[in-house]
Amino acid sequence: METPRKGPTGETIDTPRHRALGSDSRVTILRLVRGAAGGITAAEVAARTGQHLSTTRAHLDRLADSGLLVKARASGGQPGRPAWRYRAAAGDAAPAPAPYRALAAALLDHLTGAAGDVREAAAQAGQGWGRHLAAAAPQAGDPVDTVAGVLDGLGFSPQLQPTAAGATTAELHLRTCPFLELVGQNPDAMCGLHLGVVRGILEHDDAPADSVVLEPFGAPGACLLRLPARTPAPGGQP
Template sequence: MRLVRTSAAGLTAADVAAQTGQHLSTTRAHLDLLVEAGLLVKARASGGLPGRPAWRYRAVADDPAPAPYRALAAALLEHLPANESGVRDTAVRVGRDWGRQLAANVRDTANPVEAVTTVLETLGFSPRAHAPEGGTVDVHLRTCPFLDLVSQNPDAMCGLHAGVVRGVLEQRGAQGAGTVLEPFGAPDACVVHLPLPSLSDEDPA
């Protein structure tokens, strides 16, 4: 727990094994028990798809999301069993509908990036938009108030959040299909890659 908590970007089981001298299988078993206890969450940099990078573990955030959003997310999990095929696609579809509804409450003059960050701020993600090389826009999510729910079903929750962003973009007339949510994609943050050109050479935040 101490090792994971001191690593803002999270650690893999191999990282922990190397630092503790324990066997990898033993380390992984202990980490997964901490996930089951709700103390850690695990996710892949790819969003949990098979054949992707190793699981990374991170400590659960102290501040939960607003109660209505948590209730909606928890209700979704009840209908999306973990590790079942198609779970992520279903969660993305639900998220898209939710995102369109949330975006409707954002001021009309907000551009798509501003609409995305406004909705994510409302949900408690502490977002910050960046314009990396390549002319696109990334949004760093510096907190995840749903981490305890992510630990129950990472594919569903990460899919739900990616879907929310897609729905916001679509409500603003922008292309949302290429949106990718990358858990642990940057130090101190998960990263949402938006299929949008940068609005300027400056940080759009």
């Protein structure tokens, strides 16, 4: 049984975070996750701690429920259903503009308990949102730049990564998540929504959208977004 923690004046501190940290095992796990910049799976934590996998999952989910961790799956690009990856929650991310947060929260409420593939349903809803955001954004000329501009306006702090000459795929690292607490409530729905937004932006610019991949924690300290790069026309002109 976990012992309630006491504050400096003797009062009992009884918050979800303090209760989650009432276990030495969870404290150890939290340190492991915080040291894994690209996120970590339950199987990886179990291997490093020697705990049974089911016990490890229970500890990780308790930390996620308390808001100390966030978890997500890769959104597309992999066969089967990817394992959950856990990452420490970042407390310094600026929130998204209020209208977008309200829209995301409403969608999350709508999808909670819905039948079928929640992630795909959220992605389909996000596509319409992405087309609307792209139509209101300054015309960048390059669909990748449009995606980066819209995501920057939402608070994702995207960083375009260098690519080799002739590469057909561009990579954006999303350094922050302005919807982080909503991701914690329903990772599949929120990551699916973000994937759909990117697809919608590309569709607005008549760019291919089906091959977009959003990989939560796919890069050190960031989520990884892969999308088609603009293909230069013959003669080197875009």
